[in-house]
Amino acid sequence: MRCGTLTYHLLFLLLLSALVAVPAAAQDETGNSCIDCHTDLDGKLAAPAMTMTEDVHYRRGLFCQDCHGGNPERGFAEGDPELAHSRRYDWRGAPKAIDIPEFCTRCHANVNYMKQYNPSLRVDQLLEYRSSRHGELLAEGxxxxxxxxxxxxxxxxxxxxDSRSPVHRANIPATCGACHADKALMKPYSLPTDQLAKYSSSVHGVLLLERGDAAAPACNDCHGNHGATPPGLNSIANACGECHALNRDLFNKSPHKKAFAEMELGECTTCHGHHDVTKTGDFMIGTGDKSICIDCHEDGEAGFEAAGAMKAQLDSLKNILASAEELLERAEQGGVDxxxxxxDLQQARNxxxxxxxxxxSFDPESFTKVTETGITEAGIVMEIGEAALHDLWLRQVGLAITIPLILLVALALYWKIRRIESPKH
Amino acid sequence: MIAFETEKSSAAAWLNERLGFDKLAELVRHKQVPQHRHSLWYYLGGMTLFLFIIQIITGILLLLYYRPTAEAAFESVAFIASQVPFGWLIRSIHSWSANLMIFFLFVHMFSVFFMKGYRRPREVTWISGAFLLFLSLGFGFSGYLLPWNSLAYFATQVGTDILGQIPLIGEFLLKVARGGEDVTGATLTRFFGIHVAVLPMVTTFVLGLHLALVQKHGMSVPMSVEKSGRPIKHMPFIPNFALRDAVGWTLALGLLVLLASVFPWELGQKADSLASAPAGIRPEWFFLFSFQTLKYIPGKIWFINGELLGIAGFGVGALALVLVPFLDRRAQRNEVGRLVSAVGVVVLIYMIVFTFLGYFA
Incomplete structure (x- = not known):
């Protein structure tokens, strides 16, 4: 009886291992074996098989024939690889570069097909691509x-x-730069090749590439991705305004909007730079040596006066904030809460x-309204700080009075002890 | 003037007839305190009592504004520290005085231990003193959480976790202490209840017993002084000893005011159960030696949980502390024995070293 049970167990295990082994064997037997054959080939023909298992399509259940056509089952079953590549089985082979956008968008532009895999994925890539400079040139051959x-x-x-993908956010500058930083490749198009270097040292590049801040823009955030194109002179503010919306709105209402358009100056880039957007600072405004206002406005002009007035207002706000903070710090160091x-100081800093x-806004009047709010709030902080310092002073005076008083009481008690314990007493 | 004196005397006589305080006054008038080269240690008990009285007064004042809920505790302490007149001073004195009280309690206990003041008939005085130490540690542990700041929150979590290690009843004790699985507002409320009601009630009783026994048996004279053969001088408790006490208390008050003004007790950040534990989380200094010991004990010693073994060790230590009068048989026979004193020295060195390690290691 015991022996019978063991036999059943062994049989069960054998059956189980057979079931586990079936998928691999079945795959070989069905001849769906592009990868098997190409792995055995050399060089260029082996390359597709090497990386295919990592491919997002392969992982979702799509095989070589879903893109390239052909019939790997027949080829494998009848021992003739040519059958797998036969045009009878809709063999499309490797597409030419000029055909690739259509090749990929057979699926990627098909709304219903794409929904099966990723309902949120866009399906307008081909349309976008055709509108891009890349698409235009490809169409020209x-x-x-x-x-x-x-x-x-x-x-x-x-x-x-996937952080290894060349189109992962952090890898985009390098991916674009692979062509756009290549002088030989860019020469026929008369395009500069310093964008990657400039971007890498820009405030955006440092944030994305060095600090890993995914909120910082990469190339595609300003140029678009499938529809990549240089933003026009008048649309730069819109590209920057995607993130810096408030500044865009203020600029669009400012007197600079019209003036820049007339002078054909890039809206944001004239002051802030292009790919090399540098970290902004308060030195940029005003009439000082480092100010960028004086690049266009000369002494005696209304713009020069406005820049000076705005800088003075900004400095007033900063000064009162610094004074308020210093007061709070002094009170805090003295132990006052x-x-x-x-x-309130944080509110004023905001x-x-x-x-x-x-x-x-480049409008001293509306700018002053904002700074005045901050100056008022910082004034409240100053009052709190001064009250705290007064409290600290009271504490110190109280301490200076209390401690000698306590010592005096202790001395009096000591004197009393001496008196009652003196032999004369 | 004469009428007033007569009135006063008659009022005093009226009270005396009903309360009989002339007998008490007589007792106090005749109370004598031994005077020798170790007499200085006699003042430490009184100093601890003075700081305890400060705790009661400042604690009652804090109670006027403190709100024992997770939502309002931190804000109410911040309000006391920033808005209530002299609130910062009262709170700071309460915190400093608590720490000084426990410090003096330890010094008092070790001084009595080394002078072998627990000899017959003062065994119960010693035991009641040991319980007063445990009660004070309970005050310290429960009071630490009340401001509901981040450091106290996580320290309480670690502290109460230790309860959960006790076999069989650990989980139950943990839930009772916390009022649930985790340290929450329920824990704060019950710690508050323990801090301001349960512990004061029990302490009042034990302290009353301790003081009554001190009065009954008087101060213990160290064996070395007893055996020297020289006559022991005495000083009247009133006014000589009481005046000396008053000098110490006055200086202690000055020290408290100075510490509270120059180093006000920090409030820190409000406790946030979702935040990660802050760096440098550790209990109050008087628990640090035990905390550090538990950190050094390996996870497993043979097949026993290391932490559990450590906790059991502290339990045995606490029991030994209570039973010192019965463990030191030589002292009970009025014989000089150095073994128990040597153990005391080792324990004292261990506590000091591990406390320092807890701060700086």
């Missing part, structure tokens, strides 16, 4: 321009969210941030 695989890779395409003052944005 220039096969050197970027198309889908230039950026996404081929046979081993990774999801955008100034938590409510700290809260006004300073708002004021720095309000510079883009």
């Amino acid at each position: 220039d096969e050197n321009v970027a198309q889908c695989v230039s950026c996404h890779g081929v046979h081993g395409i990774l999801s955008v969210s 100034v938590e409510s003052g700290r809260f 006004v300073l941030i708002k004021a720095r944005g309000a510079i883009h």
Whole structure:
């Protein structure tokens, strides 16, 4: 009886291992074996098989024939690889560069098909691409321009969210730079090749590439991705305004909007730079040596006066904030609780941030309204700080009176002890 | 004037007839305190009592504004420290006085231990003193959480976790202490209840017993002084000893005011159960030696949980402390024995070293 049970167990295990082994064997038997054959080949023909298992399509259940056509089952079953590549089985082979956008968008522009895999994925890439400078040149027959695989890779395409993907946010500058920093490649197009270097040292580049801040813009945030094109002179503010919306709105209402358009100056880039957007500072406003206002406005002009007035207002706000903070720090070091003052100081600091944005109105009157709010709030903090310091002074005076008094009482008690214990007593 | 004196005397006589305080006054008038080269240690008990009285007064004042809920505790302490007139001073004195009280309590206990003041018939005095130490540590532990700041919150979490290590009843004790699985507003409310009602009630009783026994048996004279053969001088409790006490108390008050003014007790950040534990989380200094010991004990010693073994060790230590009068048999026979004193020295050195390690290691 015991022996019978063991036999059943062994049989069960054998059956289980057979079931586990079935998928691999079945795959070989069905001949769906592009990867098997190409792995055994050399060089260029082996390359697709090497990276395919990482491919996002492969991982979602799509195989080689879903893109390239052909019939690997027949080829494998009948021992003739040519059958797998037969045009009878809709063999499309490797597309030419000029055909790749259409090749990929057979699926990627098909709304219903794409919904099966990723309902949120856009399906207008081809339309976008055709509107891009890359798409335009490709349509003209220039096969050197970027198309889908230039950026996404081929046979081993990774999801955008995969940090190894060339189109992952942090890798985009390098991916674009692979062509746009190549002098030989860019020469026929008369394009500069210093964008990557400039971007890498810019405030945006440092944030994204060095600090890993995913909120910082990469190339595609200003130029678009599939529809990549240089923003026009009048649309730069819109590109920057995608993130810096308040500054864009203020600029659009400012007198600079019309003046820049007339002088054909880039809206944001004239003051802040282009790919090399540098860290802003209060030195940029005003009439000082480092001010950028004086690049256009000369002494005696209304703009020069306005720049000076705005700088003076900004400095007033900063000075009163610094004084208020110093008061709070002194009180805090003395042990006085100034938590409510700290809260109000933060509010006033927020006004300073708002004021720095309000510079883009280039209107001293509305700018002053903002700074005055901050100065009023900082004034409240000053009052709290002064009250705290007064409290600290009272504490110190109280301590200076109390301690000698206590010592005096102790001395009196000591004297009393001496007196009652003296032999005369 | 004469009428007033007569009135006063008659009022005093009226009270005396009903309360009989002339007998008490007589007792106090005749109370004598031994005077020798170790007499200085006699003042430490009184100093601890003075600081305890400060605790009661400042604690009652804090109670006027403190609100024992997770939502309002931190804000109410911040309000006391920033808005209530002299609130900062009262709170700071309460915190400093608590720490000084426990410091003096330890010094008092060790001085009595080394002078072998627990000898017959003062065993119960010693035991009641040991319980007063445990009660004070309870005050310290429960009071630490009340401001509901981040450091206290996580320190209480670690502290109460230790309860959960006790076999069989650990989980139950943990839930009772915390009022649930975690340190929450329920924990704060019950710690508050323990701090301001349970512990004061028990302490009042034990302290009353301790003081009554001190009065009954008088001050213990160290064996070395007893055996020297020289006559022991005495000083009247009233006014000589009481005046000396008053000098010490006055200086202690001055020290408290100075510490509270120059180094006001910090409030820190409000407790946030979702935030990560702050760096440098550790209990109050008087628990630091035990905390540090538990950190050094390996996770497993043979097959026993290391932490559990440590806790059991402290339990045995606490029991030994209570039973010192019965463990030191030589002292009970009025014989000089150095073993128990040597153990006391080792324990004292261990406590000091581990406390320092807790701060600086």
